[in-house]
Amino acid sequence: MTQTFHNTPFDALEIGMQASAERLCVADDLYVFAHASGNLNPMHLPREDGDGDGKPEAIAPSMWLAALISGVLGNRLPGPGTLYHSQTLRFVGRAHAGDKLTANVRLTGKRDGRIAVFDTWVTGPDGTRIVEGEAQVIAPDKALNFCADDMPGLTVQSHVHFDRLLDQAAPLPAIPTAVVAPEDVQSLNGALLGLDHTLITPILIGCARKIAAAAAELDRDLTGMQIIDLPDHDAAAARAVALVHEGQARALMKGQLHTDVLLRAVLKKDGGLRTNRRLTHVFVMDVPGLSHLLMVTDAAVNIAPDLACKVDIVQNAIDLAHTLGVEQPKVGILSAVETVNPAIPSTLDAAILSKMADRGQITGGLVDGPLAMDNAIDLGAARTKGIKGLVAGRAEILIVPNLEAGNMLAKELTFIAHAEAAGIVMGAQVPIILTSRADDDKARLASCAVAALYAAATKT
Structure with a gap:
């Protein structure tokens, strides 16, 4: 001004x-x-x-x-x-x-x-x-x-939305969580942070020798913690899934193994954790200067989702938003432009998803698209382009066209806009916590808090 x-x-x-x-x-x-x-x-x-x-x-x-x-x-x-x-x-x-x-x-x-x-x-x-x-x-x-008229603005890099999530999750009982291959310092530390804040009770599954070495580097005593010695990652992932079926675990957490190894065990037709939904990944992001949490999906699991997959991507994100306290989340379906263009397939998917929400095939949120990034999150940009509605300029969930776009968007927000990003996979019988080696302590804690809140809501 x-x-x-x-x-x-x-x-x-x-x-x-x-x-x-x-x-x-x-x-x-x-x-x-x-x-x-x-x-x-x-x-x-x-x-x-x-x-x-x-x-x-x-x-x-x-x-x-x-x-x-x-x-x-x-x-x-x-x-x-x-x-x-x-x-x-x-x-x-x-x-x-x-x-x-x-x-x-x-x-x-x-x-x-x-x-x-x-x-x-x-x-x-x-x-x-x-x-x-x-x-x-x-x-x-x-x-x-x-x-x-040309004073530089200031954005304080505090993450008040994640602080609120941690406060919401604090009174909940810690959820037993099967942590698969916490064999390096970063992944083990993420599990122990969740333990220290009574968000999760880790069950450590992997190479006991490597887990002990990581604990020694962290100067942490693992006495009293359940450790299942399974050096083979496929076997460790299968055992984690079995613990869910046995009622001993209510969440999974990825350690130092490839994501596809863990998800392969989850997706097995016999003995897996499938539901009637596809597995989709949701980044829950605390962006400095933004007045609400921002969710970006799918940026880690589905590479080139078709329309049917995008329906599950949208519905999973809406369901997660509900458990985080957003009563009627506003969902923006992103593309390069805000008008339907047959030459850009993502605009067609966006228009169909919006209409499906209007007809009750997607429930619990307000869905609109196609929207370009600017008019999805900036009210001034939406008004300039004459885009009306309750979602434009106010989107709380951003649905990206494909994994490449989502991954770039999430990392741009993290490394340029200084956002913190929690990560969780939806669509299985239990939440799956995905953390990155680049995540700091606040992001790891927030991922545990999101899983705890979702597990508590679905149990209820």
Whole structure:
């Protein structure tokens, strides 16, 4: 949004002139200030308990409050062209994330050298002063206008949606999970993270020697954990599936083995975990700056899905969204364009899927397509192109034309937009947690949380 600021030159300043500005203190302000100043005092970090009382304080740093005064002096009175000479401060109260604050300045004197003297103060939500002092500034000597239309934006890389998922899953009992071939540090650590957060109870299946070596590298004691020594990956995957049938496991988790080895055991006609749905993979993504979770599917299992497969891809994603708390998910069927073009087969599939949802053949969500990426997720882009409806610009689930497009989209969001990505395979009798060696701890935990929430919902 473009903002234009006007100043008041020194000669035009009159004693008693006042200016003020309101500001809502939000959690992101505290993180931005921590990064800019280097002050990582936990008293000021929204999710940290800085004094040991068992709850976060999220106290706005005093110098951040003082900076609000600087904003009024630099933007409003005297305005653009102003430079600080001195500032005294007394901090007589505290502000917290969520407080609406008002910074105020009042001109009290003019001195040689274009020095303007201001009484300065900041008030809290109830009007009580929390900062007060005196500023001396060098006022501009001529009238200036400043148009702030090219200020770089800031996106705080916090992953609040995954934090919410972890909070949702925390009260649930840990689900027994057959972890297949956790024979390296990354895959074993993912299972142990789920254990530490009481999301899963791992049953480790694979080469016991390699599992022990990975545990030693992590400095973790596996005493008391169930370990099934099966060095052959096909045998380990088959045993994991058998544990589900025996009622000992309610989820599967991929370790250091090829995905197709695990899924081959799941898909066996005799003794597998088939249902009337195809297996489909869903990335559940927490994209910084986006106000909701974003799901991308299918980016890991179905290479070139036909229309029948895409029906299951859409329905599986909708069902998963329900278990994550989205009552009526908005599903955007992606293509290169937003109009039906017989030369682009994915636009035909998109139109058919949308109509199938209208006729009740796909249930539980709002489905629209074809949509290009821009008008699927950006309301302004949708309006510019005249695309109406409840999905355009608001999509929470993105259905990609094929695995290549989905894989590229998910990795672009992860490595360029700094998203975290949880991964789960749907369509089997139990959820299957797929993690990547590139996943960090938050992504591995989120995958376990998604599986726990889905397992709890389907059990109910």
